[in-house]
Amino acid sequence: MNKAADILEATPMVLGSPSLAQIDQEVAVPMGRIPGPTWWAAFALSGLSMLMGLSLMGYTAYRGIGLWGNNSPVFWAFPIVNFVFWIGIGHAGTLISAILFLFRQRWRNAIARFAEAMTIFAVMTAATFPVMHMGRPWLAHWVFPIPNDMRLWVNFRSPLVWDLFAISTYFTVSLMFWYIGLIPDLAAMRERAPTNAHRIIYSILSWGWTGLNRHWRHYERAYLILAGLSTPLVVSVHTIVSFDFATSVIPGWHATILPPYFVAGAVFSGFAMVLTVLIVVRKAFHMEHLITLRHLENMNKVVLATSLIVGYAYCVELFTAWYSGESIERFTFLNRVTGPYWWAFALMVLCNVLVPQVHWFRKARTSILPMFVVSILVNVGMWFERFVIVVTSLHRDFLPSSWGMYKPTLVDFGILLGSFGLFFTLVLVFVRFLPAISMTEVKASMPQAQLSVHPEEIIGQPEMEEVSV
């Protein structure tokens, strides 16, 4: 019956009971400051890496795919591995911001904005790969079913066309979802804008938000609808990406376990990446009381859970291959474990299945360094999982006469590094100019924002006036 106590209990996510204005302050102030040397150093590093990646992509478009290690039979290698890797990372953001929202998990409020931003940047990074891995990327528009001079449709039976729809939908919906959520915060930034330029930009971006009841109603409704739209996308997008492999005939690819396996893997690697970046950001911006250990611990629990799912999927793959009795299928998986790329398989199992098991222990879940190391290793492991899936299945398929080895080139590595550069550059620019924590949502989960509670019942917070409607 003591509503205040209930609410306080429900919002242990914010430590130290700051006032609403203080929350605004704490989130917005880092953006008002001139960025320190750390930010510049990080930006320089990631920016250079991004430029290197982009110029290598351009060079590839100029000279040809031969600059990479792709050959016959391994026609798909690093760029596709990178593509699936980055799309997977995007799923965590949507899960946190959309699915956890629908499940009313208040603890996601502090991290949702950041996670959703990461989704968008991950999808943007991923989207560079399908275009530039084409042999003739200047004709990429032929994959779109737009009116054309040749009166041709695209081949709708091709999973790559489904990818196109899935990823563009995902990107569009995520962007809108993220942006709608940003609007009240941008309005807050507008009010605090230090210069005229800031004010004009923020006011354009905030679309005339004035905090009217009508605005809030539209906001809440749009947010809910978009959360509802994003939720199935978490499952469908990576399912469709998995169809790139699952609908082919290649043993090792042609398996029905692939869609749930990929989705779980996506959530797994996404959470790991969110953890990696969030741990750094909260430290850098001193937001430890807004993004608390409880948040991180919850994310670690998700990492552990999905690690178990992924581990189970590995076992099922191996078992199904054996159980099928099909010699080529059996060989493919035996080749993964004992063939020339056994080291990639071992690394994958180590990083994805064994290492995250430390999170059974509360100590590991709530200590910064172990969870940081685990998150990095999980990312490495998940990259290798895609490598194992793509390269080992291709390099030895049906006809032994066409078996061959794959060796990546420096250009391959450069583009991989460049993709990280692109991602982190976008993240750095984001934290510099936009509120990394959703002030609106955090404030909305504070006791002061709950209208059914009389303000005097909350200890120490006298300022809110009742709004009459």
Next chain:
Amino acid sequence: MFSARQCEDSLLRWLPPTPGRPGDYHEYLKSRWRNEVYTRRPTEIDFERFWNISLHEGFITATTGFLQPQDLRPEAVLEAIGEYARPSPSGIDLVLTPSPRVFDGRFANNGWLQELPHPVTTQVWGNGALMSRATAQRLQCREGDVVRLTVERRSLKIPALIEPGMADDLISIDLGYGRRIAGSIGSSVGVDAGTLRKNVADLSPWFYTGVGVETTGESSRIIRVQTHFSIEGRPIIKEASASAFRSHPLAESEAESRPHVLWSYRGYHWAMVVDLTACTGCGACSLACTAENNIPVVGPEQVSRKREMHWMRIDRYYSGSPDNPSAVYQPILCQHCDAAPCEKVCPVAATVRSPEGLNEMVYNRCVGTRYCANNCPYKVRRFNFFNYHKQLVSPAELVYNPEVTVRNRGIMEKCTFCVQRITAAKHRAKIEGRKIRDGEIQTACQQACPAEAIVFGDLNDPQSRVSQLTKETRAYHVLDDLGVRPSVTYLAKIRNPRLDTVA
């Protein structure tokens, strides 16, 4: 008739004159017959008649004065051979053979031949010291390790090439490589084994005993197109001995699982049959395809990265014991599957089914996602990783067949069943108002095959050779249980071991 001169007349005119020798070849010939052949005539006859009869018959019969049968002493022969079979310190013998690709080196500047895999080793762009695995183990060298061969005072450094089925203690090297001035393509490709030759008349200039072999610690790249030679128990090759085949013909069990038919071919239905028994693995089909379809030569660097561009390749599989395997050759080309996995996955519909059973590759539509190549179980698709036609200096581009598009980089290509020849034949037939006759269309590979192992034709015509061959009991499809329904049927290899001289 044309006041031309016989070449022998020219010779007689150019030789310094000898007294008594006629200057006219006719007289010269007649006088020689009079002096040497007429004297051995069996019956009494005057010379003019003898001359005319000889010209008419074309031969003469004589019993005296010519070769007498000799008695052969087999022991003497063995003695003579034994003189040359000196026991060698390392026990290694060397044989130099003309290369099946560049012969004695005259074709070294021919990119097509340099890139066509050696029929046994599938090596390209070079040669090596071919030896068996046991010999290599004994010499403690692996493939690619450079060994120094010494024959008397001559020595040669050459990388080792290890191949099952090679006789132990024997090294074989292909001649024709290592040329220094052979043009832009052929120079410095491989090692010149001719430096080991002696010019002194001997048992043979190509066979040496007592060859010294030592490893040098260096290594050199051996580029093979096929690195794995076992079929791993997969349904790729069907072979049998003749007796087994006669008692258990490969029959209705091979009437394979046919999935629901998606297409009906009302006009022509092009198909091909390849007879594995006839195929000798020579590679002429592969080369003919390369020539016909403007397939680029990519060079040793690209082939070593497994980016060779041959649309048709000869796979060579071994079976039996690794030291004495039996080999079977299988030409693999696009199978033009009815339920082609490649057609399904191309996002821009650059590879589609033709109403006549061909899997069409539309180059100008391809954007190069390479999904089709991944999905091809036969891996017959080739991708232009670079612009392989950039180096041409005019007028070299006139080498190209104008009927076939030259592909830019970023485009997938593959066997088209010589669609340009099909077109030309259909064209002629349409203008003349008739159907295409069986045998009128010959694909390039079919045309070049010396064993006539490849047959191409219309499956919808029950009288065509293809239709009849596909009904043979030997007929099967590669990887049939995938259900892709290839249009290329293979006829199983039947060996007759009783007649084989090598077991």
Next chain:
Amino acid sequence: MGSLMAEQNPLEPRWNRLDHHVKVHLPIILGVAILSALLTGLVTTPVRRVEGYAPEQPIPFSHQMHAGSMKIDCRYCHIGVETGRHAAIPASSICMNCHSVAALDRPGVKLLRAAYADNRPMVWRRIHRLPDFVYFSHNLHIAAKIDCEYCHGKVREMEVASQAVSLSMGSCLSCHRNVQQRVPVVLPGLSGPENCSACHRALV
């Protein structure tokens, strides 16, 4: 605390609606309009660029006079069209069939005769050009009784030869997919091939 319609709320300043229209509706409408225009322009560029192409020729040859008034058949000059893939631009010898004696006073004819006497070819500017990967056969279309005009337009009325139809893949397909309607003289039951290798190598 019910939901109130904004228009009826006296507290709601009126300029907010205008603000909304200007800041939200207008940009959206403009954006969509511009984007559509750009896309349409992009898609139709190959067609727009080529239709009406009428380059200047070395001699101002008039099809209107030769093919129109004088009713010379297309195939008299553009030989090879019934037997082969290509419709040749005539060699000067064909022109000289008449112009060895006809219209000797015209400046164009004088240029022609001078070049012919000199053994120099007339360098005509080619108008209809398909890319190398398109293998089009004139003779098959002639055999199907398709008149030259269907693709080349009313050449008999052209003073200056120009390209009438874009000859893009879409324009070819629009006829192939609809033969009986587009070219009624074609034998009934005949239809143009639609599979790729018909033009990008092979025929049906």
